Amino acid sequence: MLDSIVNVVFGFFFACILGRTLLSYIVPMTGNRPHPTLLSAQRFVFQVTEPLLGPIRRYLTFGVFDFSPMVVLIVLIIVWKRLV
Template sequence: MSEVLFILGTVIQIYSFILLARVLMSWIPMFTNRPLDPYNPLVKFLLDVTEPVLAPLRRYLVIGMIDLSPLVALIGLQILGNAILRSA
């Protein structure tokens, strides 16, 4: 059972890195003055993988132009990952 929990904790950590990559990717247009290409395979992958988690949070956590959903998702994933790894 502890192997399953370890694998689940690792998956949560990998997903956290993917979510962080999406946040960093969202800053690229600000520095390059060019929009992201939604047909780029990497951009499409990051959007497709993270949107199911961020979309429900975004309904409640947008304050003006600030989207707090990635921050809340990262905090939630870290809490969940720590709880899983402690129980393993």
């Protein structure tokens, strides 16, 4: 029971971080007027992932490169494997 809850929570955050990374490339490519559903999805994943990524971003942003999603995903995987 607890294993399945942990799997769902970690899987959700994993998917949101990957979604945020993909949306950060997709939304600018759509031009001046991206679809409202796309913007809603982007807003949702940004609100969910910002508490995890924000503090790390302060230390791991080098110019235009943001390594915080990669670091958070690695940490999530390590914690996930230790808990399950």
